[in-house]
Amino acid sequence: MMHAVGLIAEFNPLHSGHQFALQKARQLSGADAVVVVMSGNFVQRGEPAILDKWQRTQLALDAGADVVVELPVTSSVQAADQFAEGAIDLLRGLNVHALAFGSEQADLDYLQLAKDLADISGSQNQFRQYNQTFATQLNEAIVQQTGQALTAPNTMLGLAYARATLAKDWPMALYPFARQGRDHDDPELDAHSASASAIRHALRQQQPVPEEVLPAATQAMIERLMPLNWTTLFPLLRYRLQTTPLSQLRAIYTMSEGLEYRLVQQLRPGHDFDAFLEAIKSKRYTYARLRRLALYTVLNLTQNEMTWAAAHPVLHVLGFSAAGRAYLHQEKKQINLPLITKVNAAMLQPDGELNLVNRADQLLENQTNRAQNYGRLPIMLRD
């Protein structure tokens, strides 16, 4: 009987800190298989990933992952709570009862903290107000409860995972571990550690990155960065805002409080995406939330579609090792979600399992003329 541990990741791109995390997950949990729920081609901060999902799957398998399933755009481009719930849904679907995650504060009892917060709030929904940012409100409750502020991003994400296991009624053993590497947005790029954002910046500028930081396999993909970013997407956002009635813009996910007017009014000739973001920014909204909103708008993702997607999780398998294949085989009968290993045309149609993923990935396919979904098979790691 094999046991699995889950790891939730973007691998944008996969660096030495991620290699460490894959080892740590296996070691702490004693699991036979590491199941990675990995964001597809779009990531949480509301932008395309720097490498496509197949490239990142290959890197993940090379670095020790046994199964890689896709966290679809409808979950991967979300604030922490919805991101976590989408990921836990998939781990539950694969019958995974353990979860490892890196954190700035590995010594907290995340599950107990999540329970305490649930007790305080009575309902998770209390936090779903946008008059302050969600993170701020949550943190105020945490300070009330623990006497200390927990603002580090991975600590907050760990707490979101713990809360999601409660919300989804799917108990998991949690294995937080101290992260190796710098904070997410630390600009330093030194020989021992570096943040993913510093690495992305270096790769885009075609600057060298030490191999201790970025594995040779990741470095080898530098010539094939995804040709999709906010520079290429902004003309589509501009066009969409210019040619869509406000009533339709209002249906876009998280387009609340008259934001549609603000977006349309702040389009200025000559502005690039950064200048546009700057123009629509206010205290009320974080940059990440506005970037996600901009991406939902480009993708025309409506509240209804996002609600539907959250209620219909799908296991799109991007890759597996021999152990991963054995684990999937073992769990075959327990899996009660659609398990997709080869994508056919029906899955991409309206109401198909991968319709919204396909809608988003088509923007990449337009640039590369290479299918991201249709006909693709999981990457199988040779022993």
Added chain:
Amino acid sequence: MMHAVGLIAEFNPLHSGHQFALQKARQLSGADAVVVVMSGNFVQRGEPAILDKWQRTQLALDAGADVVVELPVTSSVQAADQFAEGAIDLLRGLNVHALAFGSEQADLDYLQLAKDLADISGSQNQFRQYNQTFATQLNEAIVQQTGQALTAPNTMLGLAYARATLAKDWPMALYPFARQGRDHDDPELDAHSASASAIRHALRQQQPVPEEVLPAATQAMIERLMPLNWTTLFPLLRYRLQTTPLSQLRAIYTMSEGLEYRLVQQLRPGHDFDAFLEAIKSKRYTYARLRRLALYTVLNLTQNEMTWAAAHPVLHVLGFSAAGRAYLHQEKKQINLPLITKVNAAMLQPDGELNLVNRADQLLENQTNRAQNYGRLPIMLRD
């Protein structure tokens, strides 16, 4: 008391045949002012004009026009009947009782023919079926009536004008004249005459055009061709089709008989617009109709919006000569349509007089960073 004659034109671009037409209109009608209803930035065959509406207005004034008003995209990108009705609405709005037009058959009694056809059909609507192309059906009725086929494009357009004066109950004296110059789609470009399409082709290829054909003023604008064409628009069409639910595509003007499925299904990686058009073409639809449909889709122009626009004509004055100014002054009190000589922000808002024109023109402004409407004043020809 000044009298005016109307001329309906695209001037895409203005060539020697158009100079001849402006002279002929004045001469045949004996009018004091030539009022030109000119297509804005998008033309009947479903594509952007080669020069913007202000450039073409300047050329028109230089060539003898006294007033230039904009035929908005909602009328200019239309089959002959709707094109003609939109133009006649504007001439009626300016109290113009005469209309000159070039024709392959200048000796026909267009008004009588229009009346005869109205008698036959009982209702204009009988012709509005798309199971055959409209032109084919109309022509069959014409053959029945006159014993001869009238298929030449300007003859058909002249007949559409005559029919529109009946439909709009606005009697006009018609002055058909023999066109100078070649047929619309004749590829020849010689010293004496040339079709507008041959001239456009030459200009795009930066090939020389004889000055007898293309006035020096038009030639001088060759460096400032509109940076908008189906090569630049096709990525937007593709994106729109990929990210819009079929239910919304179905609302697009003339998206009948399940054409939305056909458009979405025929998107192929690597195809350009010509290959796409080829793929969606069938006997049922002409290329012009499909190109117009593609443009409506890019502009997200719905059936409701087009119906609304047809019922709300607006006189957007693009330019005038001294005589034109005097004519407008004389008619001031008779004009019962919105007369726009300076565009303010409210006119561009949803439900504003120029909202749909602005929606279309923004695609050009995105490329040039120069306003096509907001704040623009009519071009005034110096004496």
